[in-house]
Amino acid sequence: MPPALLEACKLFKDYGSQRAVDGVSFAVAEGRCFGLLGPNGAGKTTTVEMLEGITPPSAGQIRFRGAPVSRDYPQEIGLMFQSTALQDFMTVREALHTFGHLYRRHADFDELVRRCALTDFLNQYVNTLSGGQRQRVLLAIALANRPALLFLDEPTTGLDPQARRRFWELVREIKAGGSTILLTTHYLEEAHALCDEVAIMDHGRIIAQGSPAALLAAHFDESILVLPPDQAPALARAELAAQETLHGLELATRAVNETLRRLLDAGADLSGLRIRTATLEDLFLELTGQELRA
Numbered sequence: 001m002p003p004a005l006l007e008a009c010k011l012f013k014d015y016g017s018q019r020a021v022d023g024v025s026f027a028v029a030e031g032r033c034f035g036l037l038g039p040n041g042a043g044k045t046t047t048v049e050m051l052e053g054i055t056p057p058s059a060g061q062i063r064f065r066g067a068p069v070s071r072d073y074p075q076e077i078g079l080m081f082q083s084t085a086l087q088d089f090m091t092v093r094e095a096l097h098t099f100g101h102l103y104r105r106h107a108d109f110d111e112l113v114r115r116c117a118l119t120d121f122l123n124q125y126v127n128t129l130s131g132g133q134r135q136r137v138l139l140a141i142a143l144a145n146r147p148a149l150l151f152l153d154e155p156t157t158g159l160d161p162q163a164r165r166r167f168w169e170l171v172r173e174i175k176a177g178g179s180t181i182l183l184t185t186h187y188l189e190e191a192h193a194l195c196d197e198v199a200i201m202d203h204g205r206i207i208a209q210g211s212p213a214a215l216l217a218a219h220f221d222e223s224i225l226v227l228p229p230d231q232a233p234a235l236a237r238a239e240l241a242a243q244e245t246l247h248g249l250e251l252a253t254r255a256v257n258e259t260l261r262r263l264l265d266a267g268a269d270l271s272g273l274r275i276r277t278a279t280l281e282d283l284f285l286e287l288t289g290q291e292l293r294a
């Protein structure tokens with residue numbers, strides 16, 4: 001494992017009598033993408049705001065490159081908020097220059113434009129951009145100081161699937177260039193696509209942490225059989241309990257052969273059967289009892 005670039009050490013945050021963050025510790029290794037997931041109100045934003053230096057912790061410590069954060073820390077990080085107000089009648093080019101001048105260290109302008117695929121609308125006003133284009137501009141602004149650590153806060157919320165995938169490609173490229181990323185997201189597919197490690201938060205605490213694959217392997221050793229809704233009577237005859245989901249009737253089983261045999265004996269039509277493995281969405285549901293939706 002590469003050395004930790006950022007460490008959250010026993011972070012607490014109280015708002016009056018409300019404890020928003022309750023002793024959170026984790027380390028983000030250099031060059032990795034770390035994902036923070038959790039249902040609404042879990043404490044993700046508060047945790048990230050402490051790590052970004054926006055909110056002081058009530059207790060605990062934040063360490064960067066192995067030492068407590070110093071006054072230079074803001075120069076080392078790049079922040080992409082879920083939404084950032086940009087002045088309407090400013091071109092993309094002007095916005096990049098304006099934000100770039102806030103920092104001592106600058107990314108090469110042409111390189112930034114190429115990396116974030118901004119060439120086609122560089123001279124357009126920011127208020128005329130599509131959602132996907134706007135997010136790419138915000139990403140470029142977050143990269144304007146060549147940050148060692150990039151914070152992405154729900155970067156693709158509200159984007160259509162194509163724009164989301166396009167954005168993921170950019171993030172992968174940035175990561176391949178050696179950047180370290182802390183991502184919060186409501187999309188578990190996004191976490192699976194981008195993160196080397198995820199932490200799932202609930203009620204201010206981390207309730208599970210690890211690589212997506214390791215977490216899934218630790219929690220699920222079952223296959224999930226998915227049958228069309230019209231197979232409910234056969235399932236009842238086979239005395240098998242299934243859950244109604246958006247995908248169909250789902251039943252988890254460790255004994256696939258035996259379950260299929262029981263279904264066939266009960267007269268089930270298996271022509272519409274699908275078998276899927278567990279996803280982060282299943283894990284999230286199991287751990288928090290809630291679905292994660294934007």
Ligand code: ATP
Binds near residue numbers: 019043
């Ligand atoms: P979401 O996904 O909805 O953004 P979250 O996981 O980011 O949720 P936080 O915004 O960190 O959660 O909130 C954690 C808890 O702290 C919530 O109960 C919230 O109401 C409370 N909280 C957050 N900010 C404040 C504040 N400024 N004053 C009082 N309570 C707050």
